Amino acid sequence: MAEKDKELLESIENQEYKYGFTSDIETETIPCGLNEQIVRLISEKKGEPEWMTQRRLEAYRHWLTLAPPTWAHLNIPPIDFQQIIYYAAPKPAKKLQSMDEVDPELKRTFDKLGIPLEEQMALAGVAVDAVMDSVSVKTTFKQTLAEKGIIFCSMSEAIRDYPELIQKYLGSVVPHTDNFYAALNMAVFSDGSFCYIPKGVRCPMELSTYFRINAAGTGQFERTLIVADEGAYVSYLEGCTAPRRDENQLHAAVVEIVVERDGEVKYSTVQNWYPGDKEGRGGIYNFVTKRGICRENARLSWTQVETGSAITWKYPSCILAGDNSVGEFYSVAMTNHFQQADTGTKMIHVGRNTRSRIVSKGISAGRSENSYRGLVRVVAAAENARNYSQCDSLLIGDRCGAHTFPVIDSANPTAVVEHEATTSKISEEQLFYCNQRGLSTEDAVGLIVNGYAREVLNKLPMEFAVEAQKLLAISLEGSVG
Amino acid sequence: MLSVKNLRAEVAGKEILKGINLEVRAGEVHAIMGPNGSGKSTLASVLAGNEKFTVTGGEATFLGRDLLSLSIEERACLGLFLGFQYPVEIPGVSMANFMKMAVAEQRKYRGEAPLSPAEFLKLVREKSAVVELDSKLISRSVNEGFSGGEKKKNEIFQMAMLEPKLAILDETDSGLDIDALRIVATGVTRLHTPENATVVITHYQRLLDYIVPDFVHVLYKGRIIHTGDKSLALKLEKEGYDWLINDYREE
Structure with a gap:
């Protein structure tokens, strides 16, 4: 290996996780482990109606019959699900009336993360439903949104205030029978976000939720449900940073999106869970199920920038049920040190004239393993379906791995499915050229x-794109020794 | 400005430079000529700090600093510019962004305040005019899809943007048609001042019609075997290298 490469590699391995701090907020937890009592206790703590408790129990009983999936190109250490604490909430001293009453420590944490929770949010045009561990601490811009009939609240509130919408849509795209982690999530989800855009309404601002795992040893099980009714539009942003911890933390979220006829949803994620240290100790296990369904003429676009987590298992997918519906998946997945990522998408073409586009960019450094896994399925009835997939891999150093597992399954002869793939390395010529113009190797x-x-990155909303660029740079920080 | 003494360098165990001596003072233009494989591009690369080559002996000072102990980017920030023979493509990175970073880094190194976006744009307009570079190229990815001529013009545009003390131009004339050659060479000449210096590596005398050298060196088998004035280039054009090489062999 060339000197340059070696130096680059060694220095990349020496970088630290930038957001590795913890905040000292009193946290209320329940005993670790999982059984029917715990499920009932979670439901009770959240003051849920009986129907919700029953749905959780049903999911829990189904979960007992399942085993964790093993088909991914991941080396997952055995997880003892009885050693996990399934619920933790920051203890509210009293009901909060304004931002001034929010725990100063919590506010400082948000500030450190650069979350624009306060007045600057008005300028940025972003409403944030800030999830700290499991309970939503504050929701902003509700008023502005309410005027348009838009519902944007925590899942707990939604279960209480909008039971008919929740009963109709929750689990309609990702049922608890879908997979091991989806079943677990339905049984124990602590909180999450609910968003409903009524017919014909265009959401005037980017909706944004920041998730953050805080209590040590607490699994976090978020549940997000987004419904764009007929002709509605929303752009939803999800961003994650987590404090560093030595023990592994399990994160098994479910995101469901329903896009009714003529509707459009853009879902953007910047994910930066703690990836573990350079020896591969600690880090988040991120086992996420994300899926949306598109009715006639509807459009769903997933954009993700993944730089964190020790292990990522995630396939944001589109079921193109309605005729002329469109699904898109744009992904950057970066892994370093001993990180492992198995991520990609599924595009299921059911309606006629459905179109999908997949652009996946993998970046591997250190000794990490980075896999793209994609499924493009065209059912027999899906006349004139079109798919274009592009899967690129970029390798930094020669101890990392990049893998591509594309599956195309077409049952209709009119389908046109294209797949392009490239693998490249950052060349020494490129680095020399940049260095010669005065850039450090790290900047280069x-x-x-x-x-x-x-x-x-161009697919992300402006503010988010800047954050994502910073994250990519942070992940490569210290690349010159 | 640049003083090279008995510089030796190798790549993969093979010695390419076998004791180079070169003195370049402010305001001078030097031309380095010589047959293929004599080490011209290697000399340029080694002076710029390309780590592909290992320096095995000799010394080089640049503006009073020990050049060989400096990183590539420090050399660049001090004012050493290399015009590449084969400029590399960097997909997805716009020329504008690339130059913005390069200018910012070099100004920072010199302790100068960063340029405002307006100042930067003004500089881009001014400097792209020097080489008649289509200003649309600035929004395209670095060298991606550029024609051969555009790539070379782009090198000189970057030189104009960065205003180096010493520019080493490695076969900037290769692959250029007559018009592009005139534009590139005129550009280089316009950038020349009594405070800076230029070293051009070339095979052809025609470039030197525009860029008139004070010294012409002939590099052969890793050594400068002959130095003359601009008339040497004309003689080489007419008679080739054989007369020099034969002399050298006899030595």
Whole structure:
């Protein structure tokens, strides 16, 4: 291996996780382990109606019959599900009336993360439903949204205030029978976000939720449900940072999206869970099920920038049920050190003239393993379905791995499915060229990686794109020794 | 400005430079000529700090600093510019962004305040005019899809943007048609001042019609075997290298 490469590799391995701090907020937890009592206790603590308790129990009983999936290209240490605490909430001293009453420590944590929770949010045009561990602490801009009939609240509130919508849509795209982690999530989900855009309404601002795992040893099980009714539009942003911890933390979220006829949803994620240290100790296990369904002429676009987690298992997918519906998946997945990622998408073409587009950019450094796994399925009835997939891999160093597992399954002869793939390395010539113009190797790598990922970054809303670029750079920080 | 003494360098165990001596003072233009494989591009790369080559002996000072102990980017920030023979493509990175970073880094190194976006844009307009570079190229990815001529113009545009003390141009004339050659060479000449210096590596005398050298060196088998004035280039054009090489062999 060339000197340059070696130096680059060694220095990349020396970087620290930038957001690795914890905040000292008193946390209320329940005993660890999982049984029917615990499920009832979670439901009770959240003051849920009986129908919800029953749905959780049903999911729990189904979960008992399942085993964790093993088909991914991941090396997952055995997880003892009885050693996990399934519920933790920051203890509210009293009901909060305004931002001034929010725990100063909590506010500082948000500030450190650069979350624009306060007045600057008005300027940025972002409403944030801030989830700290499991309970929503504060929801902003509700008033503005309420005027348009838009519902944007925590899942707990939604279960209490909008039972008919929740009963209709919750589990309609990702039923608890879908997979092991989806069943677990339905049984124990602590909180999450609910968003409903009524018929014909265009949401005037980007909706945004920041998730954050805080209590040590607490699994976090978020549940997100987004419904865009006929002709509605919303752009939803999800961003994650987590404090560093030594023990592994399990994160098994479910995101469901329903896009009714003529509706459009853009879902953007910047994910930066703690990836573990450079020896591969600690880090988040991120086992997420994300799926949306599109009715006639509807459009769903997933954009993700993944830089964190020790292990990522995630396939944001589109069921293109309605005729002329469109699904898109734009992804940048970066892994370093001993991180493992098995991520991709599923595009299920059911309606006629459905179209999908997949752009996946993998970046592997250190000794990480990065896999793209994709399924494009065209059912027999889906006349004139179109898919275009592009899967690129960028390798930094020669101890990492990049893998691509694309599956195309077409049952209709009119389908046109295209797949392109490339694998490349950052060349020494590129680095020398950048260095010769005065850029440090670290800056040069950041620049080249951002250039490589640009097609995906361009799909993110402006503010988010800047954050994502920073994250990519942070993940490569210290690349010059 | 640049003083090279008995510089030796190798790549993969093979010695390419076998004792180079070169003095370049402010305001001078030097041309380095010589047959293929004599080490011209290697000399340029080694001076710029390309780690592909290992320096095995000799010394080089640049503006009073020990050049060989500096990183590539420090050399660049001090004012050493290399015009590449084969400029590399960087997909997805716009020329504008690339130059913005390069200018910012170099100004920071020199302790100068960063340029405002307006100042930067003004600089881009001004400098792209020097080489008649289509200003649309600035929004395209670095060298991606550029024609051969555009790539070379782009090198000189970057030189204009960065205003180096010493520019080493490695076969900037290769692959250029007559018009592009005139534009590139005129651009280089316009950038020349009594405070800076230029070293052009070339195979052809025609470039030197525009960029008139004070010294012409002939590099052969890793050594400068002959130095003359601009008339040497004309003689080489007419008679080739054989007369020099034969002399050298006899030595």
